[in-house]
């Protein structure tokens with residue numbers, strides 16, 4: 002049995018689905034179901050006794066203590082977080098609540114649980130903390146990609162809160178002996194992605210005939226990884242990573258935002274051409290830049306490849322094509338997401 006936090010979100014949801022497609026080992030899935038948590042993603046697991054969903058907060062110590070005591074997981078994979086940079090600029094407090102205080106309280110529950118395990122159970126137990134490349138800050142063009150030992154230089158409330166949680170995880174390893182693993186992944190994309198992030202937002206706006214908002218000059222660079230490759234990397238680190246170590250996960254896919262958006266438009270032109278015969282690129286709109294917008298992220302995932310043999314399966318083109326097709330084929334999922342809180346958020350953020 003493993004415990005997953007945030008398993009109703011984008012990456013956690015994909016992780017739960019992929020895990021149970023491959024293994025019979027059950028998952029307890031603890032999720033608070035914020036705006037980003039969507040149980041419809043896990044609909045195919047309805048009635049599957051290997052998936053135990055628990056609605057709750059990672060910061061609820063008594064609840065987490067009880068879950069650990071009841072289910073006695075051999076590992077915890079910690080995805081739960083507030084994850085959207087733009088939201089962190091509008092309201093940073095939720096990010097401190099979940100990413101910092103929530104992770105702290107979770108670690109305290111884990112420390113209590115770990116202390117009560119037998120020697121054999123302790124040697125097998127792992128706490129895997131899912132972090133981001135954004136904790137390392139922004140790279141100049143041509144600068145070497147981030148490694149696991151790059152300096153922490155977070156620039157947004159989101160990345161600062163993730164950096165704080167990384168430090169707590171590291172300290173709980175060195176101070177209390179909890180066998181932790183930290184992963185730093187680049188930008189993910191793929192199925193079940195909440196449409197406030199660039200790639201799903203652009204696909205859905207394009208289909209709805211709306212503008213495709215490009216912040217600033219659109220030349221900010223991100224490294225993009227297909228979400229299922231990220232899930233495979235996490236499984237590999239969980240299986241063979243060394244406690245106390247951090248591992249970078251990346252797609253070797255650095256792209257400027259404008260190129261990502263143009264490629265998405267190209268796939269949409271092929272699969273669902275506009276009825277007026279024009280190209281989707283005509284919907285691109287340059288809008289005011291995000292404050293403190295990091296210019297470039299790039300990740301060196303060489304350690305994970307050398308030590309644990311992981312490499313992504315998807316190329317940027319194959320992953321993006323799959324993603325566009327997925328959104329075209331899952332209009333019901335999309336419709337149910339877009340009819341909820343998401344709409345109010347878009348109104349507030351892009352309203353003017």
Ligand code: NAD
Nearest residue numbers: 007009010011012033034035037038058059081082084189
């Ligand atoms: P997401 O926002 O889609 O999902 C987060 C999930 O956590 C949601 O289901 C939400 O309900 C749940 N949650 C939030 N607060 C909670 C709380 N207090 N208690 C319990 N559950 C809570 O996020 P995501 O994109 O799936 O990201 C998952 C993790 O991966 C995050 O830690 C994020 O920092 C990290 N990460 C994301 C990316 C990316 O590109 N999306 C890249 C690298 C790392």
Ligand code: TYD
Nearest residue numbers: 086188197198199200202214215216221258
């Ligand atoms: P996002 O998907 O929010 O991820 P992150 O901020 O974690 O990298 O944004 C990816 C890039 O796309 C980032 O440089 C901001 C940019 N962006 C836009 O240009 N327009 C948009 O509407 C959004 C949401 C993002």
